Amino acid sequence: MQFSLKVVTPERIVYEDMVDSVSVMTEMGELTILPHHMPLVANLRAGEVRLKKNGEESYFVASTGFLEVHGGNQVVLLADTAERVDELELEKIEEARDRAIKFLTETRHKDDVAFADAAVHLERELARYRVAIKRRKTHK
Amino acid sequence: MAGQTKAIRRRIKSVTNTRKITKAMELVAASKMRKAMQSVLGTKPYAKLAWSTVMSISSAIDTHMHPLLRSHKKINRILLLVISSDRGLAGGFNTNVLKKTFEQIRAYERRQDSDEYVEIRSVCVGKRSADAMRRAQIPMIAHFTDITNNTKFEEVLPIGRLLIDEFTNGNYDKVLVVYTDFVSALTQNPTVLELLPLGNPKDLTHQDSLSVVEAVEYQFEPSPQIVLDRILPRLVETMVYQAVLESAASEHSARMMAMRSASDAAKDMLGDLTFTYNQARQAGITQEIAEISSGAAALET
Structure with missing residues (x-):
């Protein structure tokens, strides 16, 4: 049993396929979606997106956004x-x-707004960095 | 005779050079248009999906509580976002956008009653609209340049944020966007879009038939209000981004068409000039022969 997954950014569609499961970082913690999940909307945090298709895992990095089931x-x-x-x-x-x-x-x-922006920016880069390091080790 | 052919030859040379330039610009614009078109198509799903998420949230809570959705009773202060290009030579592209803008401004000024005032301010994207606003003496609160080429989402974020802040702070009652809708390489429509307050889903995604959201019980993490607080600004930013991209695609295709007709005109002109040049040259030769033979005839007698 699979479900359809779309990963969309304002610039392009990054991924679109049938998958077995997907794990994402939400504001409430990591969340894995399996088929027949109940309708849900959640805020995403910058982090790894792990998806499984026919037993094979593939990895993405996403920054803040939304998950909708x-x-x-x-x-x-x-x-x-x-x-x-x-x-x-x-x-x-x-x-x-x-x-x-x-x-x-x-x-x-200097000012709070710029600081908040910078913090968000750093969080995104850190998430990228963490995932890149982690996945490089497991692949080699 | 010799003087005339020389002048024509010079013209032929200059027209040939101009044609080379317009041809090159046409090709450059065509490749840029292709790229811009791809990004236009890329953003459409995001805007559509974001809106459908908002719709599903609206079934769960009263969305009209959110400041971005609340419409103001009196429309006194209007903010116009005008998206034009930085450079000219794009046919009627900038003229059409500006015409639409001023039509809009006049329409609001005409509606003005004796006891009400209308205040219009603008935010400009691209040098052309900024120049026009300055000439028309419409106050400009911000001006963005150099972002219409190969635009990244991060680059338009400040525009969206500015509009949202101005609106939520109550400085303006309505935010309009004037941009050029890219229909095809041959047709572009200058369009006015009511950006804020967010209201009509039809305008947002250019899709008349939004799939009807089934009444499903959604679960929200952390809460509907927080999700809404995050998704609405995002939606506005995406819409601004899309408007900028549509305008960029329109700009490049307008330039491409303008340059193509310029190249064609140059080609016609070259044909005419070459014809005149050959005629003049032939006339010169004929005359010389006539002179020589008449000289010979004079010697014989």
Whole structure:
């Protein structure tokens, strides 16, 4: 038994297929959706998205967004950004993370809005970094 | 004679060069249009799905409690987001958007009664609209440039946030977007969209037949209110993003068409000029021969 999963960002459709299960990070903690899940809407946190199709797992990184489970075995992930793990490049992520940290320390004493933005940005880069590190080890 | 053919030759050369330039611009615009079209198609599902999520939430709680959904009774202050291009040479693209904008402004000013006032301010995307607003002396509260080419979602976030903040702070009663809807490479429609308050789902996704949301009991994590607080701004930002992308695709296709007709015109002109040049050259030769033979005839006698 499978259900249809769509991972959508404002820029493109990242993934669209039938899957067996999907695990995401929500604001309330990690959540795994199996077929026939009840209708649900949840806020996503930046983190790993793990999906299983015919016993094979594949990994994505998503940043903040929404998870919507429709009644008819349809699951939609609306994320601000999402990438497949193969698309991640560790060096670039490290750079981006360092930039984000620098930006965060710069804005700390200036204004709250910029600081909040920087914090969100850093969280996203950290999530990318964590997943990239984790998956690189398991694949090699 | 020689002077005339030289002048024509110079014109032919300059027209040939101009044609090369317009041809190159046409090709560049065509490839940019293709890219822009892809991103337009890419954003549509997000906006559609986000809206259907809002719809399903609205069955659970009273969505009209949210400031972004609440419509104001009196429409006195209006914020216009005008999306144009940074560069010209795009046929009627900018003219059409601006015409639509001023039509809209005039319509609101005409509605103004004796006891009511209408205040219109603008936010401009692209240099062209900013210039026009300055000329028309419509106050501009913000101005964004250099984002219409290969736009990223993060780049339009500040625009969306600005509009949301101004609206929720009660500075404006209505936020309108004037952009160019990309129908096809040949047709683009300047369109006015009521962005805030969020209301009519029909305008949002360009889809007349939104699938009817079945009355299912949704579970919300953490709570419907929090989900709504997050998803509505996102939806507004996506709509702004989409408007920018549609405009970009329209800009490039308008430029492509303008450049194509310029290249065609140059080609016609070259044909005419070459014809005139050959005629002038032939006339010169004929005249020279006539001179020589008449000179020879004069010697014989």
